[in-house]
Amino acid sequence: MNIRDLQYIIAVAETRHFGKAAERSFVSQPTLSGQIKKLEEHLGVAIFERTNRSVEVTPIGEVILQHARQIMEQVDAIEQVAQAHHDPLAGPLRLGAIPTISPYLMPLILMPLKQDYPQLRLVLSEEVTDTLTRRLQQHEIDAALLATPVEEPELETMPLFDEPFWLAHPRDHAFYNKEHITREDLETTELLLLAEGHCLAKQTMEVCRLKERSTRGEMADLRAASLETLLQLVGAGFGSTLVPALAMRGSWATGSGIVTRELEFPDAYRRVSLVYRASFPRIEALHTLARVIHDHLPNTVTPIDAVGVRG
Missing domain, CATH: 3.40.190.290 (D-Maltodextrin-Binding Protein; domain 2)
Known part of the structure; x- marks a missing residue:
């Protein structure tokens, strides 16, 4: 698991679309889908429920996404702390x-x-x-x-x-x-x-x-x-x-x-x-x-x- 994986699942959760999430993340859709699948296999849970018409976040996925957003805020905070040293x-x-x-x-x-x-x-x-x-x-x-x-x-x-x-x-x-x-x-x-x-x-x-x-x-x-x-x-x-x-x-x-x-x-x-x-x-x-x-x-x-x- 890495920061990029967390960015991918947040992008999918916010767009409810793997293609749009891939565009937003500046990667191909197969790359994004593959990384999320690996993450789900690593965790042993499904973060998203996929159908031909929609992408929905599972209940356990909502909990994971809450932690992911908190982690990304702390990552952003680290960058801001370094930036704040100058301004x-x-x-x-x-x-x-x-x-x-x-x-x-x-x-x-x-x-x-x-x-x-x-x-x-x-x-x-x-x-x-x-x-x-x-x-x-x-x-x-x-x-x-x-x-x-x-x-x-x-x-x-x-x-x-x-x-x-x-x-x-x-x-x-x-x-x-x-x-x-x-x-x-x-x-x-x-x-x-x-x-x-x-x-x-x-x-x-x-x-x-x-x-x-x-x-x-x-x-x-x-x-x-x-x-x-x-x-x-x-x-x-x-x-x-x-x-x-x-x-x-x-x-x-x-x-x-x-x-x-x-x-x-x-x-x-x-x-x-x-x-x-x-x-x-x-x-x-x-x-x-x-x-x-x-x-x-x-x-x-x-x-x-x-x-x-x-x-």
Whole structure:
């Protein structure tokens, strides 16, 4: 067994295809297939279940792959330790972010990060919370920007900032003539929500004290896949919704026919954190990223210092 064998089985597990895994590994398919077969014979177990149509990981294969990913992270850590001797911030940092953060925060920090730390290269991916958490656990990314707490014991959390929610509604909405929006107003109105899987939908329901999604009424079947689509529905007069403060900088905020106002509830916010594996060896790179984020946050959010105190 060698490192190359582990790289091969990880490639097959991630692509679910021997040919694609061989291309990714820069070897021929017979070479890759032969090495994996030798590894399975050496271990006395089948890592993959092969059919004419698919490649699936066996239960014992999942356990082996978990160890393989941990080993490859340590191999990468060895290389990074050597690299850090010359430059502790050098190399790629694989960062994930949820879709309701990434489009609004990344434009604020990418250029400053590139200018101040040109040797640190962000590799970005945008996915929902559950997917990012799973990818963190499987060592596919190094850290993730999330807006919900994580309970997995192998993951650590670095709080960054608290982000208030704003109410967005059409100009002809009943809310337009109300000087103050109460929680009772939100509890009794129909709200547009993102589709299942987006943490913002759950957070909106929590702020509005909604126990479950509406299954009746005009809004019951409207489930947007992105915040931008949701806001287009608001602008078209289909209803109201809650918007995180960073998204208020989006292009939709002007000339869209949408009225916005900050909610005046003490708990109408979400906490955005940088989540990472406790075993991740490049903590200094994460602290650097956190500092850049803090330095370029707009005044619509409340930064949190290193010990979790709101600034």
